Amino acid sequence: MGVQQKKVAVHDLEVGMFVSDLDRPWHQTPFPIQGFHIRSQEDVRALVSYCKWVMVDVAEAREISESRPVTRHAFGKGSSRRGGGREQLQLPPLSIREPVSYESVTSLRKEMKTSKQLLDDAEVALDSLSKALVTGDVADLKAIATVTSKMVSSVIRQPDALLWLSRTRAHDNYLYRHALNTAVWALVCGRHLGLNEGLLNHLGLGCLLSQVGKTALPADMLAREGQLTAEELVTYRGYVGLGVQMLDGSGLSRAVLSVVQGHRERHNGSGFPEGIRGDRIPLLAKVAGIAEFFESLIAPRDHAEPMTPARAVTLLYEMRNIEFQEDLVENFIQAIGIYPTGSLVELTDGQRGIVVSHSPERRLWPQVMVMTDNAARPLKTAKIIDLARYNEGKEAANTIRIRDCLPHGTEGLDPSHYDVTGVESRWSLSRLISG
Numbered sequence: 001m002g003v004q005q006k007k008v009a010v011h012d013l014e015v016g017m018f019v020s021d022l023d024r025p026w027h028q029t030p031f032p033i034q035g036f037h038i039r040s041q042e043d044v045r046a047l048v049s050y051c052k053w054v055m056v057d058v059a060e061a062r063e064i065s066e067s068r069p070v071t072r073h074a075f076g077k078g079s080s081r082r083g084g085g086r087e088q089l090q091l092p093p094l095s096i097r098e099p100v101s102y103e104s105v106t107s108l109r110k111e112m113k114t115s116k117q118l119l120d121d122a123e124v125a126l127d128s129l130s131k132a133l134v135t136g137d138v139a140d141l142k143a144i145a146t147v148t149s150k151m152v153s154s155v156i157r158q159p160d161a162l163l164w165l166s167r168t169r170a171h172d173n174y175l176y177r178h179a180l181n182t183a184v185w186a187l188v189c190g191r192h193l194g195l196n197e198g199l200l201n202h203l204g205l206g207c208l209l210s211q212v213g214k215t216a217l218p219a220d221m222l223a224r225e226g227q228l229t230a231e232e233l234v235t236y237r238g239y240v241g242l243g244v245q246m247l248d249g250s251g252l253s254r255a256v257l258s259v260v261q262g263h264r265e266r267h268n269g270s271g272f273p274e275g276i277r278g279d280r281i282p283l284l285a286k287v288a289g290i291a292e293f294f295e296s297l298i299a300p301r302d303h304a305e306p307m308t309p310a311r312a313v314t315l316l317y318e319m320r321n322i323e324f325q326e327d328l329v330e331n332f333i334q335a336i337g338i339y340p341t342g343s344l345v346e347l348t349d350g351q352r353g354i355v356v357s358h359s360p361e362r363r364l365w366p367q368v369m370v371m372t373d374n375a376a377r378p379l380k381t382a383k384i385i386d387l388a389r390y391n392e393g394k395e396a397a398n399t400i401r402i403r404d405c406l407p408h409g410t411e412g413l414d415p416s417h418y419d420v421t422g423v424e425s426r427w428s429l430s431r432l433i434s435g
Contacts, residue, residue, distance in 0.1 A: 004058040021055035099194025111161035115154040148205040155187040160357040167342025183207035186291035192335035206259020213243025263288040310405035344406040350374025362388040
């Protein structure tokens with residue numbers, strides 16, 4: 001059964017309602033989330049500035065108390081309420097010098113074939129670097145710099161390919177997976193911001209190197225990152241400084257080291273190691289910080305259930321001008337989508353699948369590879385549904401939408417079953433997506 005919608009004048013909106021559509025195209029407004037809960041009167045005033053009426057999702061409004069995400073900051077900090085009593089910091093919008101406008105120049109299928117080896121090469125390079133740093137040998141950064149350059153080129157050509165590969169591949173080492181996925185999220189955001197290729201290389205390399213300091217910490221501590229005592233937390237936070245020390249004298253640029261040094265600093269000064277705030281945090285470190293935080297929320301860990309990407313996106317939106325600068329949050333969400341590539345989802349008709357890519361203009365209607373029927377039975381052949389194209393021109397009652405974002409590891413939706421490299425198989429994604 002589809003979700004019921006109701007037309008409401010903006011002056012009649014109340015906190016708790018879920019706005020599902022506007023009287024104008026979403027991309028003509030500053031709202032990065034195409035569909036969001038009204039959390040405060042500030043949100044109402046923002047809507048009044050742009051719209052006369054909106055569509056309210058009645059079912060979502062009823063269920064807001066159940067669907068409100070629980071903030072899972074590392075080490076139990078924070079609150080899910082807007083602000084949570086914490087200081088907010090308003091700054092002028094980000095200013096990108098001579099921004100570059102990128103266009104996707106290749107298909108998802110072709111780019112996945114081109115870049116399928118990249119993440120394996122990156123993991124090998126990280127492993128070699130970590131061993132050298134731990135043993136005190138001279139670190140050779142050529143391999144990891146080469147991999148970074150190839151990752152940047154891939155994201156520039158087609159941002160969804162590397163996202164898919166990083167989200168659906170298995171990693172044996174959590175640190176490497178965390179660094180790799182952080183780098184991909186950051187590069188996708190940096191591309192959207194218009195950073196030039198040189199800056200993207202600095203950003204990507206800094207993200208890949210941002211976790212090296214953790215190799216000097218006890219393995220048990222890393223396994224319990226979200227459950228540390230106050231004393232352990234002090235030791236844990238020292239990984240940033242350790243990483244900078246390990247890389248000192250390696251010939252890295254100041255921009256790359258600024259990412260390693262500043263990726264855990266926060267907009268309102270609540271981060272570490274220095275507690276700097278606002279414009280004192282370098283731009284590349286800001287991008288790396290939001291990417292690393294997002295990955296920490298959605299990454300599967302032994303000790304905790306990860307957030308679904310959709311809930312993590314909602315949390316980020318609530319943290320604007322608190323832990324992360326507002327327009328950076330908005331740009332990050334616009335870059336990755338409400339349902340990022342690799343998100344497991346259930347559609348309103350009961351079918352289940354995984355998000356393949358998204359459209360910036362219709363962020364609630366991505367392309368979904370459907371893997372089960374409406375009774376959760378596996379399909380003999382997976383199929384791609386482009387929700388934006390399917391729903392075009394249809395009345396709201398006849399559209400297919402995403403009902404929910406499903407948890408990592410949902411039964412019957414294991415991405416490792418799919419061959420994305422072009423080898424024919426029952427679940428070969430490459431032969432399902434046309435160029």
